[in-house]
Amino acid sequence: MDKLGIGIVGLGNISAAYLKASTHFPILDIRAVADMNPAAAKARADEFGLKAVGVDELFADPSIDIILNLTIPKAHVEVGLRAIEAGKHVYSEKPLGIAFAEGQKLIAAAKAKGLRVGSAPDTFLGGAHQTSRRIVDEDTLGQMVGGTAYFMCPGHERWHPNPAFYYEVGGGPMLDMGPYYITDLVNLLGPVAKVSGVGSMLRNTRTITAKERAGEIIPVHVPTHVSGTLIFQSGAVVQVTMSFDVAGHKHVPLEIYGTEGSLVVPDPNFFGGQIELLKKGGEWQRVDTDMPYADGNYRSIGLADMAHAIASDRPHRANGDLALHVLEVMEAFDVSSRTGQVVNISTPVERPIPLAHSLSNGKLA
Numbered sequence: 001m002d003k004l005g006i007g008i009v010g011l012g013n014i015s016a017a018y019l020k021a022s023t024h025f026p027i028l029d030i031r032a033v034a035d036m037n038p039a040a041a042k043a044r045a046d047e048f049g050l051k052a053v054g055v056d057e058l059f060a061d062p063s064i065d066i067i068l069n070l071t072i073p074k075a076h077v078e079v080g081l082r083a084i085e086a087g088k089h090v091y092s093e094k095p096l097g098i099a100f101a102e103g104q105k106l107i108a109a110a111k112a113k114g115l116r117v118g119s120a121p122d123t124f125l126g127g128a129h130q131t132s133r134r135i136v137d138e139d140t141l142g143q144m145v146g147g148t149a150y151f152m153c154p155g156h157e158r159w160h161p162n163p164a165f166y167y168e169v170g171g172g173p174m175l176d177m178g179p180y181y182i183t184d185l186v187n188l189l190g191p192v193a194k195v196s197g198v199g200s201m202l203r204n205t206r207t208i209t210a211k212e213r214a215g216e217i218i219p220v221h222v223p224t225h226v227s228g229t230l231i232f233q234s235g236a237v238v239q240v241t242m243s244f245d246v247a248g249h250k251h252v253p254l255e256i257y258g259t260e261g262s263l264v265v266p267d268p269n270f271f272g273g274q275i276e277l278l279k280k281g282g283e284w285q286r287v288d289t290d291m292p293y294a295d296g297n298y299r300s301i302g303l304a305d306m307a308h309a310i311a312s313d314r315p316h317r318a319n320g321d322l323a324l325h326v327l328e329v330m331e332a333f334d335v336s337s338r339t340g341q342v343v344n345i346s347t348p349v350e351r352p353i354p355l356a357h358s359l360s361n362g363k364l365a
Contacts, residue, residue, distance in 0.1 A: 006064065007034070007058045064088060096323035119318060182326045195230060201220060227242075305317050
């Protein structure tokens, strides 16, 4: 199998998950890592037996085909544009960008050069979510009616060693957690047509309780409780709430409703989980999955799928058009909250092709 050269920019918290998961996908050859903090790059490189280089050297390396962009959200588009300028494909952590307009700029630059953009989340490629997709595609639920999507917690300052960026422009629960939920909903239900939303910021500061910086006070610049409605092109209507203000709740992360049944979809922040299906007039039943990637953390599967797609000249699933559509939807919650208007979504997108049931030689079918 031909390998594609991968260069990683940004060696923060999430990089370890990518580096561990990348071992599942032989097509990925990680050739160098870089960070604006050279000590962070060296520490992560030493941990995984990789080569740490300067950022400029990474972008200039002709053996690198794809830049894996794991920087903080407000740097995603800047780094992505630099990758495109260097003639490399780019795969970014979520979100694609912190503003729809800058996301559009990145996608346009890539298309002008014939290069690919990919973006997390790729959790919708996990076995539980692909099985849920199959249930929907087989019309088990009948005509799609709607659903609910909930992520609510007290805030990431409880556990994250450097949580300030979650409360800066480009942070907040919608841009942080919304990509998981909205991407999976698009995977299940198709494109979003309209958004109605409201947001609130009840506190101007937060106190860190994570042990690394316990007691430090950080400012809040973004809404920390966002709620609203997605109206899909299919006519389905889904209620959404993303919050860093809620002490606890009993909502499941995702439910999908049809005229003939209802589906509990596992947490889209993970690849696996328990699916439950109720057919009209029946009882809730657990659904097992025979799909691959049902257990474990595979936070390189979207990158690997993109690498295989480049090698075989086919579309990749966690693609830039999907990420741009999700970014427009997330920004629309804020626009709707500020204007009091329902926001029409303009970006076209197709549901990603489902994963095949079988794999050969580690290749994503």
